[in-house]
Amino acid sequence: MSDYKQDWKPLATPVQPDAPDAGWWLSIYERAWVSRAIDELELTKGYKPSRENPAEGRLKFQFSARGHEVPQLIAAALLDHPHDGAGVYYRSRPFMLGIGLSPFACFASVMHKTAGVSGGRDIGVVFNHQQPGGVTVLPASGDVGAQYTPVVGWAQSIAYRTSRMQQRDWDGAIAMALGGDGSTATNGFWATLNIITPLNYPMVIMIEDNAYALTVPLRYQTSGRSVIDNLASFTGLNITTVDGWQPHALYPVLRDSILAARDNGGPQLVHVRVPRLTGHNSQDSQAYKSKQELEQDLARDPLTALGKYLSEEYSVDSGQLSDIEAAAREQVRLAAEAAWEQGGEPSSQDATSHLFAPPAMIKQTEPKTEGQRVTLQAAIGQCLAEEMERDKTILVFGEDVGRSGGVHRVTDGLQGRFGEERAFDTSLSEEGIVGRAVGMAVNGLRPVPEIQFRKYADPAHEQITDAGTLRWRTNGHFSAPVVLRMPVGYQKMGGDPWHAVCGEAVFAHLPGWQIAYPSNAADAVGLLRTALRGDDPVMFLEHRYLYEHASARRPYPGPDYLLPFGKAATVRPGRDALVITWGDGVHRAAEAAAILAESGQEVEILDLRTIVPYDKEAVLAAVQRIGKALIVHEDNRTCGFGAELAAVIVGEAFSYLDAPVWRVAAEDIPVPCNDILFEAMMPTTRKVHEKLVELLAF
Amino acid sequence: MPTKLLIEAVRETMHQLMAKDDRIILMGEDVGKLGGVLRTTDGLWKDFGDKRVIDTPLAESSIVGAAIGASFNGLLPIVEIQFSDFIMPAFNEIVSEAARIRYRSNNDWNCPIVIRAPYGGGIHGALYHSQSPEAFFAHVPGLKVVATASPKDLKGLLRTAVYDPDPVMVFEHKKAYRLIKEDVPDEEYDIPLGKAEVKREGDSLSIITYGIMTYHALTAAEKLAADDINVEVLDLRTLRPLDTEAIYATVQKTGKVLIVHEDNLTGGIGGEIAALVAQHCFSYLDGPVVRLCGPDVPAMGFNHVFEGEFLISPERIEAAVRKLAAY
């Protein structure tokens, strides 16, 4: 017990799974007491969060798991496969202690120390962990229900590695998600059930039902007695309900469910009833529970029940049990002191680190500029095929992406060539698509999901946000290099509110995502390949009008062509005015510039190519040289990315400006379907031209 | 006139409005018996019952979706999102449904809902309890967005929002709940959406801001006045629509602008303000438009060092003003 950082082992599975011996049960009991002692210590003076006097407590928040310990620890002990993955929530600390996270690390986390699981960034119970040789705990989320779909991605990765990649060491691995009863109302939970059941993934969900979501009782969450009864008719899901305070029943249920999932028995849901012995957090006094309920909770304490079970069934004497409790308390006290003293404080520079991977060494290579011109759509498809050939971990999926080759035909032929496991159709849940991609990326695969149209990324906004923050919130321990492709903008026949959204500005405001927005086939290939070899999540935005249009066609730049992010292209040099734009805007600007060139006015066009990061240096240099800048984009004007650029220009190149910075952008309305309305909304060539005339005359 | 904390203003305004108008209902997680995790709805359940103060399942998309439907049916729902960080699951319902129904139905339908959400940091909330997501919504046509820390303004704005025929997001600064106290009239009153307020007059330089930063700016302004730097503080109050008239007026008056917000810099509302100023007040500018905003990281970290690094203090505002004033 000398070194709190090292001296902590994961729980083991029983040597005799059919009849665990007293020693094994004692290991559960012991660890449950460690968890309980942590929870209790955290509420003593000196540790307890104090609103009135924050300096008084070492903690700022306390989430207790009292009442939830035993089922979590049994589950942890049974996750003994080195490739098991788990998704947890804020009440999962006992589970974390069980899989090998030390009390020292737990305390360092809640005391927001460098040695904590997020290096002091997150609240200390939002976990992530890679146990050497053991379970991977996927980066948890503070959003209830957001833990589920990434776990699906882990389960799918197991299936992929065993069947397609023939990685025998992955045989028998499972994914396990822990969640509360309240979380069964979330979209993430339902998306999960709809994915894992038809596909028979090796996944176990454990719902810890304490009958409350914060203060809201069960009857507001679901009809009937329990959230789970209503799932009884769900095909392909094996459901078992058990009481957490009945250890003799609890263990076999968890064992059988986990073994069934390992043994190709498909998805399992274990519904464990537990009492929540403390409030939701330390500020919650449970005033909304009746006296009777509180008494019943106490009478059902699974830890007490386990002690009783040990003495009745295994004749463990009460002296030994109280010694265990006392030892746990002492161990915890020492770990808490050690974490406070030795946990380490971050420096203020650490606040901004680990948002992105360290700058990649990707060097620009020369594109082939000869040969037949290919469409943007075909170029992306070809690049995907080449990269899938090179890298077996790349998987392409989404709605209609597999068999039919996608509604935009970009993935046409990929399923025929690479099989259904690598190019597949998904259920209609964008949250499910993005969430599972995150789990796959964390697992080490290279998911390339497609969102059918930009608008339909909005239902996945929560998962998208979490994917962006994942590296940062795990202090750089994890990354999720998902390449999320989606078509944006109008098409040949015009637009409408659902299919013609651009929406890059919303993404640009989300920390952690890189954004590519190519204007032609060659750039698209170079950027996509770079994205697929990088280590950050990337939004890959493909303009629908440019998919086939001649102006975006280029000779295929070659199977090795790489284009780094953050390098703008001067697609037309000029000295009289500057247009900064991207995507389809490049072509609108080019048309306007061509008209002006006839009267001898030279407009320079800068194509950003990537929005995050964008080439700030090139923007500022061009503004300084030319002095007049117009920004053109197809996303709505207000708070569009053009606003950001204008702000940077007027903030950092102010003294070089000879004219106001103007923007030609889509009007602040949804995209209309009628052509006249559509024209009125869009940043058309005519509007770009008119504004340039005005700017040139300024 | 009684002085009130922001939290009291929120609670009492809802109470006052609900007492008079049966169409107003309140929905959200823990808003009922508990009275809200931050106690913003305390007492409402007792006085108005569980048909009007409704504890919902834990599913933000369903809460907002149901409110949208109820508003079509003639009710005036107020939705509370427990923390603005948890608004993400409802993103689609807000931006695709609530925001667009009037436009896409050619004015046949409208959606008079209010979505209230506590936002902002300074309470050790770390990643999931301190975000400022207002800029996402300020970008969306069809939404109106309020953000405030002022008890007096909140009262008038919330009333206007409830009776506004379109969806209004009301972001309340959660650190301000128990920090900012102001005189708040007892009687009901409206503050129009899209009207900023000059909270302090000055002629050296303008600070354009909103939420709790308004108060930090005022603190900084007091100190700067001693050195003859007279700062004008414009509190936007509404982020969409923006009060461009007031923005241009202050810029034309002082010629120098500092924009301050807690939300991340890149893509924040400050970019839009700077762009508008660059576009419409170019010839009045005597210096660059400067933004002092949250850094581009997901949120403030839990550790106090991280929180301190993220948050904008009166001292940092003061320093930025001095630098710009010297330009």
Ligand SMILES: Cc1ncc(C[n+]2csc(CCOP(=O)(O)OP(=O)(O)O)c2C)c(N)n1
């Ligand atoms: C998306 C989302 N909405 C709201 C919250 C605030 N919140 C945190 S925990 C919780 C209740 C969760 O209840 P349950 O899933 O039953 O788990 P328990 O806390 O009972 O273990 C709520 C509403 C959140 N974290 N995420």
